[in-house]
Amino acid sequence: QQQVKQSPQSLIVQKGGISIINCAYENTAFDYFPWYQQFPGKGPALLIAIRPDVSEKKEGRFTISFNKSAKQFSLHIMDSQPGDSATYFCAASWEGFQKLVFGTGTRLLVSP
């Protein structure tokens, strides 16, 4: 119930294409859904986050889509660039819960 299932494990996208990473959860208490971006040898950094009162949030080329009824959320990277090549983690939590539950990560490679 505390798990967040992330797919795919790895993804190769051509430059200019759309990268889509999906996550699913079971615990309906979750009310905070962030995405983290991690470059090799660095700590993960918050990329974008959403709360369930909205179905979509967009920041530049990055968009989170949220489907509360399906208990799924996804990250869309528009016009993917080689600099976007990194590992992406989804996560979930709720107010009062001391931790973030992370997905297993998706390694994205954007080919030039």
Add this chain to the structure above:
Amino acid sequence: SQTIHQWPATLVQPVGSPLSLECTVEGTSNPNLYWYRQAAGRGLQLLFYSVGIGQISSEVPQNLSASRPQDRQFILSSKKLLLSDSGFYLCAWRGPGNTIYFGEGSWLTVV
């Protein structure tokens, strides 16, 4: 602004030797603090978290221990390292709205 520092950045230690990784957070008080481990090419495994001085919660039985001697200091230790302790160790703190902020990480290789 808040910053998080952890050190050393890289460490090569023999099997059976002790370990001490340190983490400090600046610009905030009484934050939740976390230690994660990441094996090469793998996900984030929560090892310990702390909600206050002297309060440590262990997530996974380990050869490791954690301590929080001061409000903004979090230490990860081991008395005797195993080969399986090798990995990328990340300290983190929780900011407003449940956002977790990570440090730059410490690479540990046990040989």
